[in-house]
Amino acid sequence: MSEARGSAATREIDYQGYLLLDRLLELQAPRSWPEHPDEMHFIITHQAIELWFRLMVRTVRQARDEVAAAEWVAATATARRLTRYTGVVLAQTSTLAEMPPGAFHKFRQFLGTASGLQSSQFRELEILSGHRDESYLDALRRAGGGRLEGRHTKALAEPSLAAALQQGAADAGVRDWARFYAEEAGRSPLYTLCEALVDYDEAWFRWRCEHRILVERMLGGGTGTAGTRPSYLEKSLQIRFFPWLWQARGALALLSPDA
Known part of the structure; x- marks a missing residue:
């Protein structure tokens, strides 16, 4: 009987x-409405991005687990989804560039100290992907009053996607990444996975560049709502989740007989 009732309830549900x-x-509540309608755009964009972050946090864990199990083909497909999701986040962010110059300043006072830099899910996603520099973690601790948020502590206790790739490649016999690229280019599922993860890394680099430009477009050289300065965003452009995959490209020249 309970199954029949459940089926009926499922059939009756609508869009x-x-x-x-x-x-x-009901979750969009602009504080400056209706005087400054662009605030609605600002809120919806960031809420939508947070929804994508929720999906991405789950997906990066899936990719990590597939890499840890040496399921290269499955992990490649998951990594490509992550790249596509990051592209959607970039597209969402880019829409804010359509706001007229000065529009943000009209409702900025209603934001208080709220800033996208405070996105807990974004930081969780970075940590799970592989960004765990001590200076970065120290900055998160300072922002959290001396300690990390619970979700960040949990993420740090888990292997990152980057660490899973390094361990999985080592288990597969990879000792020299430049030589691996030279010998395996286009030949192995692990190589294809590595390139898919470079695409994912590049997608975030493109987002950071777009975000840096957007902030300058909206604020000029001014500080952000949380007191951050443009130099912080410039520094973020150096972040790579898989730096050794980028470094291997330069090292390939040393293996070339024409070098």
């Missing part, structure tokens, strides 16, 4: 109910 749209559409 509005399945997506909980009534609740979802």
